[in-house]
Amino acid sequence: MRKKAITLLRFSEWTLLILFIGFAVLISLPFSDMFNIDKDIRQAKSEGVYFDADMHFQTYFDKSVRLDGVVYNQKEIIVYMTGKQLGPYGKLPNKILVTTDSGATFESLGGGNTTNAFRSRGYFHFKEVPPGIKSITVHNEAYSESFSFNIALQGGDPS
Known part of the structure; x- marks a missing residue:
């Protein structure tokens, strides 16, 4: 039971980290040019x-x-x-x-x-x-x- 809880917590940590990085990228996109003229x-x-x-x-x-x-x-x-x-x-x-x-x-x-x-x-x-x-x-x-x-x-x- 304890092993399942630790696995679930690690999965949750990685999921939150990936979501945080994704939101950071989405927030920064409007402040960067997409190509260079x-x-x-x-x-x-x-x-x-x-x-x-x-x-x-x-x-x-x-x-x-x-x-x-x-x-x-x-x-x-x-x-x-x-x-x-x-x-x-x-x-x-x-x-x-x-x-x-x-x-x-x-x-x-x-x-x-x-x-x-x-x-x-x-x-x-x-x-x-x-x-x-x-x-x-x-x-x-x-x-x-x-x-x-x-x-x-x-x-x-x-x-």
Whole structure:
């Protein structure tokens, strides 16, 4: 009988330890980024196709959004953005538009982001854009809320 009680207590100890570790992991996940966008940005900078944006945060639906930079390689545009707000939900807009200096407007075809408790960092992908774009406006408007960022692509020359 005593042996069964000791076995049961050890089982209970291990179960509690595993549950404690599991809860600790679940609690810490909202405070850590799930993947690193900086690796892609470093590669684009080394190829000469990354255009840094020194933008201030703008308010969009009670969230703060900022344009971080743009990758333009004469075929596609990748827009990197950051959003800030406290909470576990997404802090970036669902979609964005890019209007070129020639007036053509493109809607994002995909993207991704990483979200923690304080901010989201993500990208929006635009394929099959024309070559030779000199500047773009990253914007969106919905229900009288809007944001707009202008960025020069310095001729769009990746060399």
